[in-house]
Amino acid sequence: AQSVSQHNHHVILSEAASLELGCNYSYGGTVNLFWYVQYPGQHLQLLLKYFSGDPLVKGIKGFEAEFIKSKFSFNLRKPSVQWSDTAEYFCAVITYSGTYKYIFGTGTRLKVLA
Amino acid sequence: DAMVIQNPRYQVTQFGKPVTLSCSQTLNHNVMYWYQQKSSQAPKLLFHYYDKDFNNEADTPDNFQSRRPNTSFCFLDIRSPGLGDTAMYLCATSRDRAEAFFGQGTRLTVV
Numbered sequence: 001a002q003s004v005s006q007h008n009h010h011v012i013l014s015e016a017a018s019l020e021l022g023c024n025y026s027y028g029g030t031v032n033l034f035w036y037v038q039y040p041g042q043h044l045q046l047l048l049k050y051f052s053g054d055p056l057v058k059g060i061k062g063f064e065a066e067f068i069k070s071k072f073s074f075n076l077r078k079p080s081v082q083w084s085d086t087a088e089y090f091c092a093v094i095t096y097s098g099t100y101k102y103i104f105g106t107g108t109r110l111k112v113l114a
Numbered sequence: 115d116a117m118v119i120q121n122p123r124y125q126v127t128q129f130g131k132p133v134t135l136s137c138s139q140t141l142n143h144n145v146m147y148w149y150q151q152k153s154s155q156a157p158k159l160l161f162h163y164y165d166k167d168f169n170n171e172a173d174t175p176d177n178f179q180s181r182r183p184n185t186s187f188c189f190l191d192i193r194s195p196g197l198g199d200t201a202m203y204l205c206a207t208s209r210d211r212a213e214a215f216f217g218q219g220t221r222l223t224v225v
Contacts, residue, residue, distance in 0.1 A: 044216040
């Protein structure tokens, strides 16, 4: 079955620290990959996406992610986090097997200390 | 400017009393999704429509039904809500395999 794994459930960082959140998926076909952010009390917002081409994808707010096909991974990074990055981050994959399905990872709750 | 609109934002219903949540979109997307998100958990896909075709997840309880009368609207019906159905319900839309756009969600409380 298709699945998405996020290994870090809770991450606490100080401002200016670097961030890397892991995401692995299990699906053998062509995938489109996404990272979403959910700020407290708000709806899910797209951070970045990968469809094809350059495996290093840049998104909004200084975030980037690298698609490594051989590792089935799509890790999210940010060189220097800010207090305002405190949120929950979800990795997602869209797969196709007769119809399109959006599957989310379990999420990583990030807390940035000022 | 809101492109995916869910109503109501908050809903309290009694145990066993049917409830309907609505979602509308102005994006003319062909795919509409319903997710259930419980506290501190990932959104769980309940079902989705690809155009008019309904696709149910295998583990979605029979208690949950959906209707899509036209491209713009989609409804989630919970026939006999239980306490365990207390959650945030998210509607999302996409154009085929492009990114999904989410509504603000409906926070449902079953008492």
